[in-house]
Amino acid sequence: MQGLVLDQDNASGINIKEVSLPDLKPQEVKVKVIAAALNHRDEWCRQGKYPNIKDGIILGSDGAGVVEAVGESVDKAWLGKEVIINAANFWGDDQSVQSADFQILGMPTNGTMAEYVHVNVSRLCDKPQHLTFEEAAALPLAGLTAYRAVLYHGQLKPGRQLLVTGFGGGVAQFAAQFGVAAGADVYVNSSSEEKLSKAKALGAIAGFNYKDENWVQSALDQTGGFDLVVDSAMGDTFPLLIKVLKPGGKLVFYGATLGNPPMMDARRVFWNQLTIQGTTMGSDQDFAEMVAFVESHQITPLVDSIFSFSDARTAFDRMAEGKQTGKIVLKI
Structure with a gap:
């Protein structure tokens, strides 16, 4: 063969x-x-x-x-x-x-x-x-990773605010679609206006171009902060993601394509009682639940x-x- x-x-x-x-x-x-x-x-x-x-x-x-x-x-x-x-x-x-x-x-x-x-x-x-x-x-792989990040670790509920970073990749597009299906208010960021438009066509409320140095303030002005951020880049974007989380919010990351963060604002993390959660792929239970979720919501x-x-x-x-x-x- x-x-x-x-x-x-x-x-x-x-x-x-x-x-x-x-x-x-x-x-x-x-x-x-x-x-x-x-x-x-x-x-x-x-x-x-x-x-x-x-x-x-x-x-x-x-x-x-x-x-x-x-x-x-x-x-x-x-x-x-x-x-x-x-x-x-x-x-x-x-x-x-x-x-x-x-x-x-x-x-x-x-x-x-x-x-x-x-x-x-x-x-x-x-x-x-x-x-x-x-x-x-x-x-399979991207859907499983996104499901565990958004619904197992993220515990996303209807009406919560979700930011998915780097929209366009496989996991990110599933994370956004799963968030919409779960009844959350979904936002994304990307460096591509075309990708931001595609996210909105899939149900995202708005998108932010992370090449805009004011994107964090724009996000905070529009949303007041996010309950959940799902990310795969980390690196020097990490401090910005901490800033856009609401008190009690959670950052779930499934990769570190930009490497390790240069610093962590520990005071902001403990004072706002933030959670930083790593994740990868998922269990057999996650996979079965993910496929059922996709079928139930007819996600493509x-x-x-x-x-x-x-x-x-x-x-x-x-x-x-x-x-x-x-x-x-x-x-x-």
Whole structure:
């Protein structure tokens, strides 16, 4: 079969080549992949910036397809089912935090950017019927991360005010849509006016351009502050996010693409009784609840673009440019 593998000897860092999968284990299923979506971790692997990477591994964490074969211990009722794949492996029994064995599909184990993938049957979930395969492939990793940030850690309630930073990325677009569906007053920020307009079309009340040095004051003037901020950048934006939180507010962050914060206004944090919460991916419980939430509210992932499998390098280049609004999808 054809698979897209990490190849650091190749100038592009990736290569589509003939690969084979090992024999199907008793608890595994073989999924014919119809569509797979890119995540930043795929691009970081390509750039050699992700830990414990290994050439020859099939990349890709997100995927949707059809079950074509099942292991000897798997119920044959799965055969022919349209499914999405939960990329979070070995979370463990503690809902509050992942286990030491936690892994994400697609590195260090073979992922979804291939004609077929073998996964444990516990990683499968019925594809939401209102979604195409391309839309469904965009959901798992980013949707799970956003759900845990907004609804598990954030405990977002109707009427609360939510700020989602960096709107345009996969997790951010789900965080905004989940916030709208939960009945919150949703705001976003971005450096792109086009992305801000797209957020408002999805239900956000307003957006702030973070290149405007007065965006924090504008946000405070308009909202009085936020109950919840969901962020992935941190770095030198952290002090600004602390400023826009209401007393008793919470900052939930799922990444630190700008690095560690240069400082923390500890007095503001303790006096206003703020909470700073880290999060990553989510448990099996979070995944099941996320899919049910998406089905209940008929949420459709925002797909930026769809590329053919043979044009995967162009898809990765678009991810590297950071200009996408929503998810980039490969049609396998």
